[in-house]
Amino acid sequence: MEIPELAIDKESQNLYYIYLFYVEDKWCAFGYSAYYLSIMYPVLEAGNETTGGHEACIPCVHVPDSFLVRLSEFYSTLVSDCYIQVEAPPTAYCYRSGYSEWYEKLTVN
Secondary structure, three states: OOOOHHHHHHHHOOOOEEEEEEEOOEEEEEHHHHHHHHHHOOOOOEEEEEOOOOOOEEEEEEEOHHHHHHHHHHOOEEEOOOOEEEEOOHHHHOOHHHHHHHHHHHHHO
């Protein structure tokens, strides 16, 4: 999967949002956005994707359309030409410090 460079840029400074990108006919969240979604909706399965020109991996969650509706109904949502930005609830981003441990578990599996 070709991860948009904008997704990598957004996630490198992400504190309070869930960014969703349309990649290969699917809505995807990467990095902290994927982590926040996995806290909010544990049923969404997280995995790792390799970034394009880099050999690094980044967590990824594929978001079904039904979850897009849920997110837009319950959380402040902005839509641009490149991505959807959803305001993550404090119950998700207050666990930000647990990201590294969560990411390690993904790479082990």
